[in-house]
Amino acid sequence: MISTLKEAVEYIYDRRGGTRIKYGLDRINKLCDLLGNPERDFPVVHVTGTNGKGSTSKAIHNILKEHGLKVGLFTSPHLTHISERIKINGKSIKDSEFIAILNEMIFSIEKMDNMKDEMSPSFFEIITALALKYFSNQNVDVAVLEVGLGGRLDATNVVVSDVSVITTVQYDHMNLLGNTLEKIAFEKAGIIKNNNNVVLGNITDSAKKIILQRANEVGINNVFEFEKDFTFKNPAFSLNWNSIDYKSKYNKIDNLIYKANGTYQPYNISTAIMAVESFFEKKDKKLDINKTKKALKGFLWEGRFELLEYKNKNVILEGAHNISGALALKNSIKTYIKSFKKAALVGILDDKDIEGMVNIIANEFDYIIITQVPNKRSNNPEYVYELFKKFNKNVIFIKDPVEAFNNLLSSPYDYYFVTGSLYLVGKIRGYIFNLEEI
Incomplete structure (x- = not known):
């Protein structure tokens, strides 16, 4: 029982x-x-x-x-x-x-x-x-x-x-x-x-x-x-x-x-x-x-271009987890906050079209941290990092997603994105609201 x-x-x-x-x-x-x-x-x-x-x-x-x-x-x-x-x-x-x-x-x-x-x-x-x-x-x-x-x-x-x-x-x-x-x-x-x-x-x-x-x-x-x-x-x-x-x-x-x-x-x-x-x-x-x-x-769908204020920072959570999602993210950025400085924490699962997604979103951000998605389908985040470096010179890799998120917020930008996987979005959202993960 x-x-x-x-x-x-x-x-x-x-x-x-x-x-x-x-x-x-x-x-x-x-x-x-x-x-x-x-x-x-x-x-x-x-x-x-x-x-x-x-x-x-x-x-x-x-x-x-x-x-x-x-x-x-x-x-x-x-x-x-x-x-x-x-x-x-x-x-x-x-x-x-x-x-x-x-x-x-x-x-x-x-x-x-x-x-x-x-x-x-x-x-x-x-x-x-x-x-x-x-x-x-x-x-x-x-x-x-x-x-x-x-x-x-x-x-x-x-x-x-x-x-x-x-x-x-x-x-x-x-x-x-x-x-x-x-x-x-x-x-x-x-x-x-x-x-x-x-x-x-x-x-x-x-x-x-x-x-x-x-x-x-x-x-x-x-x-x-x-x-x-x-x-x-x-x-x-x-x-x-x-x-x-x-x-x-x-x-x-x-x-x-x-x-x-x-x-x-x-x-x-x-x-x-x-x-x-x-x-x-x-x-x-x-x-x-x-x-x-x-x-x-009042309709809101959590984790989808969700704007939060955290430690006086503008954080946007967007579970853009495939090619269509990456294109939608790019379009939404241009529509809502085109002229602002943007940083992003990105994690992508191994079984996605990583190269295609990187090609779409890599140049949308001024600074990017690549991290490992907290999921069994994320075993090679270093590969994601290597691909991003081909498109954007201002990219670093921090394996732990919470450490990476805190590092992201320490840099001076207008908006801070968490994107690429809903599992990563969920991890960071839980951290922001101090929610029990189960």
């Missing part, structure tokens, strides 16, 4: 299934079946995309919550504390609830362990099932689920959703998803189910063609496309104060103000509103414009 959250987390991480990616639906289907199929107990808005799926998921959650619904939210990864992944109406699952549900699951987990190696559930499969069980126990009105990786074979795809959302299709995780946008789109389109409403963000025509083929195969007519069925105009960008005018086939919302920074956020927020409108269309409800404005006014 597990009695502490630390024991619970160690149990999930250290099992035979471990943290390695185990792609496929056999294990999650079996685990949910043993748990009584909690995934069938509530409506679902399912969100995937190369970038933007976390922001979009949280914005959907905020809008639904403001309309008076009890809303579950499942996202990944967490920045500091594992409970960040599982929330209802903005409140993280309590440690005691996490422990209690995991204890209920252990018999089923270990029953699967005893079947054969390939049936031993992974970390992500267990945490997904735990979230679904929690949402079922709490009788949520709707759950918003962010896909972990891809879509078609991701553990979250155990659900039969009401709305499927695809935010973007770009290059990432090509070893698993394929090396073309069309192949990646095929994997993401795998979340589309019969009787869905489908919402598509800003997606290239070649990728969209694959997604629409999938929608046609399962007999879906209600597909809402960016620039066709919904869009935004007049974006205004200022740190911690941004706005757009939104328009869809259902509503027009002028001067919609939100806190979340980044030139990519207008796309995410527009997609989120359309997702809620399409969900309400299935439930014969209508979007309340005033409630939507209220829901988004």
Whole structure:
């Protein structure tokens, strides 16, 4: 019997299934079946995309919550504390609830362990099932689920959703998803189910063609496309104060103000509103414009161009963890703080397109410290350092991320960035707020 959250987390991480990616639906289907199929107990808005799926998921959650619904939210990864992944109406699952549900699951987990190696559930499969069980126990009105990786074979795809959302299709995780946008789109389109409403963000025509083929195969007519069925105009960008005018086939919302920074956020927020409108269309409800404005006014997605004041310094946390993220970071810098002096702490995982990311962001900063990401997939930070030195002469290497961050702040610049990996962002964010990491 597990009695502490630390024991619970160690149990999930250290099992035979471990943290390695185990792609496929056999294990999650079996685990949910043993748990009584909690995934069938509530409506679902399912969100995937190369970038933007976390922001979009949280914005959907905020809008639904403001309309008076009890809303579950499942996202990944967490920045500091594992409970960040599982929330209802903005409140993280309590440690005691996490422990209690995991204890209920252990018999089923270990029953699967005893079947054969390939049936031993992974970390992500267990945490997904735990979230679904929690949402079922709490009788949520709707759950918003962010896909972990891809879509078609991701553990979250155990659900039969009401709305499927695809935010973007770009290059990432090509070893698993394929090396073309069309192949990646095929994997993401795998979340589309019969009787869905489908919402598509800003997606290239070649990728969209694959997604629409999938929608046609399962007999879906209600597909809402960016620039066709919904869009935004007049974006205004200022740190911690941004706005757009939104328009869809259902509503027009002028001067919609939100806190979340980044030139990519207008796309995410527009997609989120359309997702809620399409969900309400299935439930014969209508979007309340005033409630939507209220829901988004304070909208913030932690670790994504998040501006903090720390020791009288302007610190920006931006989890730009792939090529698309690096391009978005570059664009946001030019939009918000082009003329200011900038320093950055950067850590990039080994399995990313490091050279491509370095080529994009190396010249955006006046001073750079390269560090090791606190993750098993960061074994060669020195290689990242060597690549950065080719593009920027003012680069140093400090292996320990906290030591590196303090060193960064000791230099006189206008803005200090922490970027390249969400795991690094989470480490430094936890340090800034003195949060317990678990």
